[in-house]
Amino acid sequence: MTPTLREVLNYFEKQSRALSLTDLARELHIEPALLQEMIGYWVRKGKLRQVGADSCGSCGCSAGCPLPTTLPRRYELATDNLPTGVGFCPRSGS
Amino acid sequence: MTAGPFTIALAGNPNVGKSTLFNALTGSRQHVGNWPGKTVEKKEGRTTINGRDIVVVDLPGTYSLAAHSVEEIIARDFIICERPQVIIVVVDAANLERNLYLACQILELETPAVLALNMSDEAHKRGVHLDPQALSAALGGIPVVETVGSRGIGLDALKAAIQTALAGSSQPFHLAYDALIEAGIARLAARIGAYPELTAVYPARWLALKLLEADTGIVAQLEREYPALIGAARTIAQNIAETLGDELEILIADQRYQFIGSVISASVTRTGRAQITPSERIDTILTHRIWGIPLFLALMWVVFQFTANVSAPFVDWIDGVISGPITRWASTLLTALGLGGSWVQSLVTDGIIAGVGGVLVFIPVLTFLYLAIALLEDSGYMARAAFIMDRVMRILGLHGKSFLPLLIGFGCTVPAIYATRTLEHEQDRKLTGFLATFMSCGARLPVYVVFASLFFGARAGNLIFALYLLGIVVAFVTGWIMKHLIYRGQPPHPFVMELPPYRLPTLSSVLRTIRGRIQEFVQRAFTIILACSVIIWLLMALPATLDWRDFNQVSISDSWFGAISGVAAPAFAPAGFGQPEAAGVLLSGFIAKEVIIGTISQIYGGETADEADSSTPSTLADDLREIVYTFGQAAVLTAQEAINILPRTANLLPGVDLPEANFLPLEAETDAASGQMNQALTQAFTPLSAVAFTVFVLLYVPCLTALTAMRLEFGVRWMLYQVVYTAAVAWVGAVAVYQGGLLLGLGGG
Ligand SMILES: Nc1nc2c(ncn2[C@@H]2O[C@H](COP(=O)(O)OP(=O)(O)O)[C@@H](O)[C@H]2O)c(=O)[nH]1
Ligand SMILES: [Mg+2]
Numbered sequence: 001m002t003p004t005l006r007e008v009l010n011y012f013e014k015q016s017r018a019l020s021l022t023d024l025a026r027e028l029h030i031e032p033a034l035l036q037e038m039i040g041y042w043v044r045k046g047k048l049r050q051v052g053a054d055s056c057g058s059c060g061c062s063a064g065c066p067l068p069t070t071l072p073r074r075y076e077l078a079t080d081n082l083p084t085g086v087g088f089c090p091r092s093g094s
Numbered sequence: 095m096t097a098g099p100f101t102i103a104l105a106g107n108p109n110v111g112k113s114t115l116f117n118a119l120t121g122s123r124q125h126v127g128n129w130p131g132k133t134v135e136k137k138e139g140r141t142t143i144n145g146r147d148i149v150v151v152d153l154p155g156t157y158s159l160a161a162h163s164v165e166e167i168i169a170r171d172f173i174i175c176e177r178p179q180v181i182i183v184v185v186d187a188a189n190l191e192r193n194l195y196l197a198c199q200i201l202e203l204e205t206p207a208v209l210a211l212n213m214s215d216e217a218h219k220r221g222v223h224l225d226p227q228a229l230s231a232a233l234g235g236i237p238v239v240e241t242v243g244s245r246g247i248g249l250d251a252l253k254a255a256i257q258t259a260l261a262g263s264s265q266p267f268h269l270a271y272d273a274l275i276e277a278g279i280a281r282l283a284a285r286i287g288a289y290p291e292l293t294a295v296y297p298a299r300w301l302a303l304k305l306l307e308a309d310t311g312i313v314a315q316l317e318r319e320y321p322a323l324i325g326a327a328r329t330i331a332q333n334i335a336e337t338l339g340d341e342l343e344i345l346i347a348d349q350r351y352q353f354i355g356s357v358i359s360a361s362v363t364r365t366g367r368a369q370i371t372p373s374e375r376i377d378t379i380l381t382h383r384i385w386g387i388p389l390f391l392a393l394m395w396v397v398f399q400f401t402a403n404v405s406a407p408f409v410d411w412i413d414g415v416i417s418g419p420i421t422r423w424a425s426t427l428l429t430a431l432g433l434g435g436s437w438v439q440s441l442v443t444d445g446i447i448a449g450v451g452g453v454l455v456f457i458p459v460l461t462f463l464y465l466a467i468a469l470l471e472d473s474g475y476m477a478r479a480a481f482i483m484d485r486v487m488r489i490l491g492l493h494g495k496s497f498l499p500l501l502i503g504f505g506c507t508v509p510a511i512y513a514t515r516t517l518e519h520e521q522d523r524k525l526t527g528f529l530a531t532f533m534s535c536g537a538r539l540p541v542y543v544v545f546a547s548l549f550f551g552a553r554a555g556n557l558i559f560a561l562y563l564l565g566i567v568v569a570f571v572t573g574w575i576m577k578h579l580i581y582r583g584q585p586p587h588p589f590v591m592e593l594p595p596y597r598l599p600t601l602s603s604v605l606r607t608i609r610g611r612i613q614e615f616v617q618r619a620f621t622i623i624l625a626c627s628v629i630i631w632l633l634m635a636l637p638a639t640l641d642w643r644d645f646n647q648v649s650i651s652d653s654w655f656g657a658i659s660g661v662a663a664p665a666f667a668p669a670g671f672g673q674p675e676a677a678g679v680l681l682s683g684f685i686a687k688e689v690i691i692g693t694i695s696q697i698y699g700g701e702t703a704d705e706a707d708s709s710t711p712s713t714l715a716d717d718l719r720e721i722v723y724t725f726g727q728a729a730v731l732t733a734q735e736a737i738n739i740l741p742r743t744a745n746l747l748p749g750v751d752l753p754e755a756n757f758l759p760l761e762a763e764t765d766a767a768s769g770q771m772n773q774a775l776t777q778a779f780t781p782l783s784a785v786a787f788t789v790f791v792l793l794y795v796p797c798l799t800a801l802t803a804m805r806l807e808f809g810v811r812w813m814l815y816q817v818v819y820t821a822a823v824a825w826v827g828a829v830a831v832y833q834g835g836l837l838l839g840l841g842g843g
Contacts, residue, residue: 002355005348006340016589018484018494021380022374031358033191037589038351045344051495051589055190074495076589 003028008038009047011076013070049078087088099140101149101176102256103170105200106184107193110403111212114243115184115252116152129154129168143253143260151178159199161311170311173203174295180259180669182252183209187217187224187240190362197233204266204297206259207236210252211273214240221365228361235266268299271349274337280332281301285326289511306331307343373595377478381593386482391563393475397466398562399555399739402543407731409543410457411724416451417699419717427700437646441631442581444696449627450696453619453688456540460615461608463536465506468607470600473550476501481591490573493517494588496526503533504562505611507800511807524808525576528816531796534562536615537687541791544691549781550771552742557785568793568823608794616687626689630655630682630696650675650697669790669828670783680790686797698778699771730757782840786832794824 003011011028025032051074064070104112127460129136137152152167153172161167173181183200185193190211201207211217211224226238237255241248258264271279282302284290288636304312317324333341338345357543358538359402360814380389421443428439453518470476480501484494503510505836510530514523534542542561546554633655637644650656653675659678666680675697734757779787795801795817804813 002352005344005351010589012590015588016547016591017488019590020377020480020481020593021590022377022593024590030355031191034351034355034358036592037191037195037354041347041351072592072594074591075590077587079587 002030003032003038005038005041008035009042012042012048012075043075046078050073050075097504098261099147099149100180101151101178102180103151103153103176103178104182104184105153105173105196106155107157107186107196108191109188110155110184111241111243112155112184114150115182115210115212115241116150118243118246118249119252120150126262129417132164132168134168135162141253144257148540154195157198159203160309163431167311173205175198180256181205182210183207184210184212184243187211187214188220190220190222190224190641191354191358193813195350198269198350198353201233201236201267202269202300204300206262206264207267208255208259209233209236209238210248211240212239212243214248215242215245223365225363229357232357232360235264236267237264248797266297267815269350269353271346272338274334275306275342275349277335278342279308281305282323282327282330284295285323289320289323290348292316300833301839302327303346305336307346319805325431348722360461370593373474373593376596380475380829381478381482383485386478387486389483389829390479393470394562395559396739396743397463398559399742400465400466400736402546402555402558403552403733404735404739404744405458405462405543406547406735409455411728412457413455414724415721416447420451420822421447421722422717423714437635440635440646441628445627445631446624448696448708449689449692450619450624451622451632452692452699453540454616455695456543456691457612457615459543460536461612463539464505464608465604468604471607472597472603474594474596478592481593481642484588486570488588488623490525490529490570491577492526492573493522496522496529499526499530500533503530503535505536506534507531507533507796508803511800511803514807524812525573527804527808528576528812528819529569529573531816532565532572532793533798533818534565534792535687535796536611537797538690538791540688540691541694542788544694544775544787545779545784548775549779549784557788561788564789564827565792568827572823587650589626615688618686621633623687623688623692626682626685627692629697630693631690633658634696650678665825666790666828668833669786669825670832671779671828673778673791675778676787680794684795684798686799687791690791694775695771696776728807733757782832782835786828789831790824790828794818794823795820 008028019027021032021036025035030038038082039048043050048060104116106112116139116731119141121141122138123141124137127136127138134154139150139152141148141150148676151172153169156166156169158171158676159170161165161170172178181200183197183204185197197209209229211226214224217224224240224340230236230238237258239248239251239255241252251684264796279299279302280303283298285295285302286298292298296651305316305324308328309329309587313324334345380386382389388680424442424447425439428434428436433439467476470479480494480497483500487494487496490496497513499513499517502513507530510533511527514526514530517523517526520662539558542558543554546557550557573584582799634653635646636649636654637648638652638654638657644652651660656674657679658680659674662681663672663674663677666677672679679693679697680688682693738754738829741754744750744752766796775784796804801813801817804816
């Protein structure tokens with residue numbers, strides 16, 4: 001049985017530890033791809049937020065980003081407004 | 095309905111093979127233009143089905159029909175206004191979950207449709223098996239065809255299905271919603287029936303559904319002319335929402351997902367390796383709730399073995415080249431200019447070459463460190479590390495995201511501090527920035543390498559690993575204390591992370607990472623380190639007595655450098671390194687951590703290099719030959735060290751005793767200058783005080799650039815806390831190590 005959209009959102013609200021998408025899908029008994037679609041729905045609604053992967057790269061560092069790592073795409077509860085589009089590249093100034 | 099030939103349209107998500115099928119259907123009979131007034135490409139062509147000429151339109155790819163983008167508006171308007179006789183809904187059979195939402199929306203428009211399960215070759219390859227009959231049954235009996243557009247497979251079946259759909263025998267597809275919602279749809283559809291001009295354009299049920307969903311595009315179109323209708327829709331929606339306890343729009347979307355879920359489970363089966371991918375299998379071990387953290391630490395241990403031991407031969411090589419041939423060339427040149435033996439020569443050799451060269455020597459160490467990081471990063475492991483460490487972060491009341499700045503801190507504290515901007519709460523930002531300074535930055539590593547390899551030989555990697563670990567532990571304890579004494583914030587929400595599959599790192603991206611970071615290191619060597627070397631040389635050349643005739647003629651203890659260091663030195667006596675030189679080295683490290691090693695080589699190594707060398711005249715050719723020869727030697731030794739990681743790691747296990755490779759016996763005698771420095775260091779430090787010294791270097795006040803970053807990000811007060819706290823922790827740590835070691839009887843060596 002597919003979980004409802006609300007159940008997916010509730011999970012994020014109650015979640016107590018980091019999970020991989022695959023783990024969450026297993027826990028909710030749903031295909032990961034369909035779960036991602038449902039998460040996408042909440043992202044469009046502004047209840048969840050997609051972060052990472054694209055949080056850097058906005059600054060245009062010519063020599064490549066000096067930061068050693070970027071994390072892959074993550075989803076989290078959109079409780080606060082993250083100042084979007086803030087690149088944290090030290091060379092782009094503060 | 096349009097007159098003339100029948101029109102069919104291809105619709106679906108981007109990249110599912112619509113254009114490929116379009117080309118296969120139309121061949122050369124196509125025309126490419128633009129959609130009227132839009133910059134989106136419009137492809138139109140002709141095909142013949144059963145002798146009948148048919149126009150085929152390739153619609154832009156979209157993810158929904160919600161009028162969010164130009165593509166969506168074009169596709170939606172075309173389907174609604176142009177009323178093609180048949181829509182071929184093209185889906186990616188390997189990713190049906192991603193495609194069915196749009197497919198449902200298209201089917202709900204009540205145009206006769208055919209479902210093309212394209213990319214069915216991909217689906218089979220991934221062990222995804224679709225049952226077309228079950229799909230057809232679930233979707234109201236529409237024809238379902240498996241195709242491979244790129245190889246023209248299934249085209250005849252597709253044409254036959256179009257024929258069937260054109261015959262118009264099947265019922266329009268209705269997704270069955272909750273009874274209450276259905277009742278609302280029916281009521282609203284009945285009201286819509288009163289407006290023939292609307293029903294001429296829109297299917298009544300579809301329009302009712304859109305109005306209940308409060309679809310922004312449709313509502314905006316109708317709001318002005320049909321306020322009563324919109325008002326009725328709002329009232330109905332509100333009533334349903336109150337009864338069912340949620341927004342109607344969410345409930346409707348939800349039922350679509352429920353429907354998609356049931357369609358998938360009725361028509362898709364997965365076999366073979368599609369069930370658990372190799373990546374997932376690796377992850378069950380590497381991201382295990384219990385084993386994840388020890389495995390992470392074990393991996394880090396290997397990384398530091400790698401960094402410390404494998405880089406050693408090339409460190410020696412660069413050291414040899416700089417303190418040998420390059421110093422000789424500089425002396426020869428200066429002598430030729432008539433400056434031999436003057437203070438200028440001293441500045442160049444003892445100041446600049448010793449200082450900058452002493453730092454550049456460590457390029458191989460950093461290269462191997464960044465190589466290891468780049469490999470972990472590129473393979474996909476770093477993402478897992480953040481994931482594993484989320485649990486640890488949460489104990490500190492921090493978000494798993496805080497791990498990213500901390501991780502960056504192993505490279506350099508400055509970007510780590512800026513990286514805290516990704517955290518929403520100021521508290522989290524400050525705390526994370528505070529802790530990031532305990533993540534031992536790359537510039538401190540050379541100091542560990544010098545002391546560890548001098549005093550601990552082949553076990554250098556263990557000491558270095560222990561130092562990194564100590565930094566993490568101190569950060570952990572600091573965070574825990576701060577969280578409990580100062581903050582007591584609410585627990586942050588954890589994240590759900592998409593773990594990309596593991597992959598083999600690509601050479602080009604690994605090289606790019608390494609090059610970028612080494613470039614930065616070299617740049618700093620020739621700017622900030624160069625400047626510091628000159629200043630420190632000056633301080634060492636200036637007599638404390640201010641007697642100018644003694645310029646560059648005084649011993650270090652009689653110089654300004656000695657005078658300043660002498661004031662600070664007693665403070666370090668309990669930690670075992672109370673000599674003024676050590677204090678001076680640490681003071682210089684306030685500016686930049688690389689300066690520490692530069693100053694060490696200025697103080698302990700530089701002095702006699704030129705004298706030793708001038709006694710052994712050599713030609714340029716000799717020098718070049720030597721450089722090339724020692725390079726080859728270093729390369730062989732590097733390979734040997736790399737191979738030996740395996741036996742050394744395995745030998746840690748009880749009962750295992752693998753032999754180590756020994757292609758080239760490591761030479762005992764090194765060249766004059768670094769031998770000189772090593773000798774001076776072994777006289778100045780005992781193994782115990784060396785450990786205490788590296789502990790101090792690990793923990794003490796971050797460099798000037800990092801402090802500036804902290805001031806800009808968190809304010810002066812916070813920066814001052816940081817200075818005081820790190821200085822105190824470093825002192826306590828170093829003293830504890832030294833005094834503890836003495837108590838345990840380790841002071842003798
Ligand atoms: N393996 C496979 N690839 C396909 C198939 N159909 C199309 N492709 C490829 O998928 C890519 C996207 O196809 P395209 O027709 O441009 O997709 P569109 O965005 O929907 O128009 C192209 O590289 C095609 O060669 C198929 O049935 N199987
Ligand atoms: Mg296309």
